[in-house]
Amino acid sequence: xxxxxxxxxxxxxxxxxxxxxxxxxxxxxxxxxxxxxxxxxxxxxxxxxxxxxxxxxxxxxxxxxxxxxxxxxxxxxxxxxxxxxxxxxxxxxxxxxxxxxxxxxxxxxxxxxxxxxxxxxxxxxxxxxxxxxxxxxxxxxxxxxxxxxxxxxxxxxxxxxxxxxxxxxxxxxxxxxxxxxxxxxxxxxxxxxxxxxxxxxxxxxxxxxxxxxxxxxxxxxxxxxxxxxxxxxxxxxxxxxxxxxxxxxxxxxxxxxxxxxxxxxxxxxx
Numbered sequence: 001x002x003x004x005x006x007x008x009x010x011x012x013x014x015x016x017x018x019x020x021x022x023x024x025x026x027x028x029x030x031x032x033x034x035x036x037x038x039x040x041x042x043x044x045x046x047x048x049x050x051x052x053x054x055x056x057x058x059x060x061x062x063x064x065x066x067x068x069x070x071x072x073x074x075x076x077x078x079x080x081x082x083x084x085x086x087x088x089x090x091x092x093x094x095x096x097x098x099x100x101x102x103x104x105x106x107x108x109x110x111x112x113x114x115x116x117x118x119x120x121x122x123x124x125x126x127x128x129x130x131x132x133x134x135x136x137x138x139x140x141x142x143x144x145x146x147x148x149x150x151x152x153x154x155x156x157x158x159x160x161x162x163x164x165x166x167x168x169x170x171x172x173x174x175x176x177x178x179x180x181x182x183x184x185x186x187x188x189x190x191x192x193x194x195x196x197x198x199x200x201x202x203x204x205x206x207x208x209x210x211x212x213x214x215x216x217x218x219x220x221x222x223x224x225x226x227x228x229x230x231x232x233x234x235x236x237x238x239x240x241x242x243x244x245x246x247x248x249x250x251x252x253x254x255x256x257x258x259x260x261x262x263x264x265x266x267x268x269x270x
Contacts, residue, residue: 002082004122006035006115014200016217016241017164022103022122024080031101033080035122036162037113038237039104040141042090044075050092059091078107083124102162105142108252115161115248118262128249133256134209139231144250146257148236149207150179155235157208159248163239166216168203169223172235179203183217208238209259216241 004022011017022035029049033042041059044050053073070091078085085107093099114123137145144159153176155168173180180201204215218241227233247260 002124002126004081004083004124006117006120006122007032008120011164014165014217016244018240018244019100019164020161020240021100022080024078024103026078027076033101033103034162036102036104036160037108037144038158038160038162039102040143041106042075042078042088042104043070043093043102044073044090045093045099045101046095056089078103081124083107083111109138109142110253112251112253113249114260115243115250116260117244117247127251128258128260131249131258131260133249133251133258136250136252136255136257137232138252138255141230142252143230143232144252144257145232146208146238148238150176150205152176153179156232157236157238158234159243159250160237160239161243163237165200166203166218166239166242167223167237168201168218168220169227169233169235170220171222171224173201173220179205180218180220206242208242209257211246211259213242213245216245218242 007021007023009019009021020035021032024031024033026044027049031044050073053075055071056074057072059070059072070093072089072091075088075090078088080103088107112125112127114126114128116123139145146157146159148155148157155172168180180203183200183202199220201218201220202215203218206213218236223234223237247262248257249260250257
């Protein structure tokens with residue numbers, strides 16, 4: 001089975017909040033990338049090797065909190081276990097403690113992706129048997145869109161393996177406050193490295209694809225700036241506290257998806 005190990009790093013301040021990494025080779029250099037289905041483009045961070053690569057352009061992007069502009073370079077290849085690319089254009093972020101390399105949808109969109117969070121692996125290009133598949137919505141940047149439902153509301157959501165925390169747009173929260181219970185204030189960091197304080201809530205009674213989710217943590221953030229660049233606005237970004245509750249299969253080329261069950265379905269979300 002063609003598997004990529006997932007490296008799960010838990011936030012010491014919130015056990016539900018986690019970053020998902022993979023180890024990869026660029027040429028003969030080893031890097032640890034965030035596996036980020038919320039990123040349209042792969043990103044590297046400036047270092048002695050990356051700085052030897054010729055600039056090929058500029059890339060402007062908007063994270064959850066801020067707009068960024070980065071030079072782009074041509075990487076000779078990226079190899080992540082069984083997944084290998086040829087030459088690929090990547091953005092270059094400045095070196096800082098808050099910046100990480102990212103594997104984006106420009107590398108992933110050609111593949112079938114089975115996220116087995118219970119086993120901490122990503123299976124590439126194999127289709128699980130015995131599941132009914134749903135139609136998958138994509139935007140021009142190949143973000144994965146799903147619907148979350150409650151008895152009184154429906155939210156358009158981006159499935160984001162690079163989000164350590166699930167995020168709710170302030171406008172959606174404002175009109176559906178009964179779905180959320182306040183927990184505490186927290187600090188969030190987006191793909192550009194920008195930080196902003198937000199309030200953490202617990203969301204309850206949510207279903208996706210007919211599956212019920214246990215109550216879990218979300219942050220409320222004004223997503224209007226990020227949504228202004230998207231064809232399909234987001235009511236929510238589904239991050240790790242949501243994603244970890246099930247396994248997930250995406251056939252991105254065929255635009256199909258399904259929730260698949262964990263080996264241990266007694267996950268306790270505290």
